[in-house]
Amino acid sequence: xxxxxxxxxxxxxxxxxxxxxxxxxxxxxxxxxxxxxxxxxxxxxxxxxxxxxxxxxxxxxxxxxxxxxxxxxxxxxxxxxxxxxxxxxxxxxxxxxxxxxxxxxxxxxxxxxxxxxxxxxxxxxxxxxxxxxxxxxxxxxxxxxxxxxxxxxxxxxxxxxxxxxxxxxxxxxxxxxxxxxxxxxxxxxxxxxxxxxxxxxxxxxxxxxxxxxxxxxxxxxxxxxxxxxxxxxxxxxxxxxxxxxxxxxxxxxxxxxxxxxxxxxxxxxxxxxxxxxxxxxxxxxxxxxxxxxxxxxxxxxxxxx
Ligand SMILES: NC(=O)c1ccc[n+]([C@@H]2O[C@H](COP(=O)([O-])OP(=O)(O)OC[C@H]3O[C@@H](n4cnc5c(N)ncnc54)[C@H](O)[C@@H]3O)[C@@H](O)[C@H]2O)c1
Numbered sequence: 563x564x565x566x567x568x569x570x571x572x573x574x575x576x577x578x579x580x581x582x583x584x585x586x587x588x589x590x591x592x593x594x595x596x597x598x599x600x601x602x603x604x605x606x607x608x609x610x611x612x613x614x615x616x617x618x619x620x621x622x623x624x625x626x627x628x629x630x631x632x633x634x635x636x637x638x639x640x641x642x643x644x645x646x647x648x649x650x651x652x653x654x655x656x657x658x659x660x661x662x663x664x665x666x667x668x669x670x671x672x673x674x675x676x677x678x679x680x681x682x683x684x685x686x687x688x689x690x691x692x693x694x695x696x697x698x699x700x701x702x703x704x705x706x707x708x709x710x711x712x713x714x715x716x717x718x719x720x721x722x723x724x725x726x727x728x729x730x731x732x733x734x735x736x737x738x739x740x741x742x743x744x745x746x747x748x749x750x751x752x753x754x755x756x757x758x759x760x761x762x763x764x765x766x767x768x769x770x771x772x773x774x775x776x777x778x779x780x781x782x783x784x785x786x787x788x789x790x791x792x793x794x795x796x797x798x799x800x801x802x803x804x805x806x807x808x809x810x811x812x813x814x815x816x817x818x819x820x821x822x823x824x825x826x827x828x829x830x831x832x833x834x835x836x837x838x839x840x841x842x843x844x845x846x847x848x849x850x851x852x853x854x855x856x857x858x859x860x861x862x863x864x865x866x867x
Contacts, residue, residue: 566590566626567785570616570662571635572609573600575736575744576677576728579774580633580781582606587782592626595636598654599737616658622665631673631785632666634659640743641681642827644703651702659710667720673791674714674723675784680770680798680834682708682727688768688802690837693727693794701829711794722791724784729798729836733774733856734863742827746771746857749808750864753816763826765806770798770835773851773859783845790844798836799850811854815861 567584571577572593577600585591585608593605596615605611614621616636637655638644644651659676666674681704682697699705714723732746741748752759780797784790813819841847851859 567631569633570594577635578604617653635677641701641703648702655706678725692837725794729770753819768804768833773856796836800838802835
């Protein structure tokens, strides 16, 4: 069996870390990125790199003819930004995924792992949300993520796939120059730059923050475990953390930081956190980096970066 895998989004936050881990585990990794938001410096030196937009067929034709798994993390990753140009978001996130699905079927990959999102759920009750509950995305981004999941379902007989519904991923390597994606990175970046944090929306909103190392481990397992094909899995910790708690934690690392609250962004969910039963049973993930420890590691990284 070929040990070649394709990882997309390798110049980005999560894709670069997943690609490095797959290479470390002995896979021959072909990484793809169009460098639209990713940075060349993030691309692991241990992989082969293909530059290109996956929404364009010319990029697909550069992919290897033998491939065991596709780990698809490329995409425009901000719900807020998806409203700037919804058609561009559709191309970047959904047309690209459909192209990649067809590629994966044509070369007979054994597993396709997809970077879906908690955004597919929309507004939910204040309780852990399970994967089989109703989905009603509020942003163009969420609609595109759900469409990609549905395309994978349409092709389920030809392609074994796993939808990774990631919650708020944070940690070292996150793009701290992008103040429109990533709650922890946005607040930490502002605190470190000017000791003043502008929060877009209520402090009572709540989220489920999952540390990058735990996410990378989950992706490795989703790509390599037997019997996980056809699953949709929440990638969170099951811990409900309010924006106010995030701010207190960040302020603990940057003394004297002040906070200003402004209007919410369009399509923002009020509050959501994961039911982690499937993550625990299917991917056997039972230990997670706690939020205080994760922010401590991220803050140390950011101060020395
Ligand atoms: N960060 C999170 O909390 C989170 C949560 C849920 C889902 N996700 C999803 O996980 C994936 C990775 O997120 P991230 O935080 O690493 O984002 P990121 O922006 O750091 O990385 C995404 C990468 O994909 C590349 N890219 C974008 N569109 C492309 C295309 N059409 N063809 C080729 N490359 C393309 C970008 O240049 C970038 O390097 C995204 O699909 C995102 O929607 C992220």
